[in-house]
Amino acid sequence: MHPKVIFFDLGGVVCRFHRERRLAALGEACGVTPEQVESxxxxxxxxxxxxxGLDSSSEIHRTIQKELGFxxxxxxxxxxxxxxxxxxxxVLMLVDSVRPLRTALLTDNDPLLLDALPDLLPQVASRFDALLFSCRLGSTKPEPTVFTQAVDIMSAAPGEAVFIDDRADxxxxxxxxxxxxxxxxxxxxLGADLAALLPR
Structure with missing residues (x-):
């Protein structure tokens, strides 16, 4: 195939996701247990x-202040x-390796992370032509609208796109x-899969 764009999931693909780190750090800051934070x-x-995307970053901040005492x-x-x-x-090296194809993150995540990513994880954000977050798209994977919006934003047809995710659904x-x-x-x-899929 001759794709125009490759979509990468964030947590579980581009980054290893450790929810327990967030729970522990937020619990410590608020003086509560990680279990309370999770609840x-x-x-x-x-x-x-x-x-x-039903709340903004500032609204998320206010809610966590109110509910957890942050x-x-x-x-x-x-x-x-x-x-x-x-x-x-x-994985970041593989993102670089597919150039000059366009790349995008396609992730289920919130405005707080979207706003923070360029400053706090620049080695991730700078690798991609677009950061396509569910909070902007208004739906989460595996809803079909996530994928149709993503390919439209990247000016591609479904048959011109590759999508990489750690979840089978x-x-x-x-x-x-x-x-x-x-x-x-x-x-x-992933390197072997991309090599088999992309034209040499």
């Missing part, structure tokens, strides 16, 4: 709401938020729309 943010559905400013919260992400240097959803999708296992396997 207030994840079990309550707030994270899902924020991933859909004492810091929004920058301090962004720093804690980003601790969950550990960039994978081997997201990969299946992309394939149903005619997007060539790769189920991520590790950087080495």
């Amino acid at each position: 207030e943010l994840y079990a309550s559905g707030l994270i899902s709401r924020w991933d859909l 004492p810091g400013n929004i920058r301090a919260l962004q720093e804690i938020w980003c601790r969950a992400f550990d960039p994978d240097p081997e 997201n990969v299946a959803a992309a394939r149903e729309l005619g997007i060539a999708a790769i189920h991520f296992r590790d950087a080495s396997a």
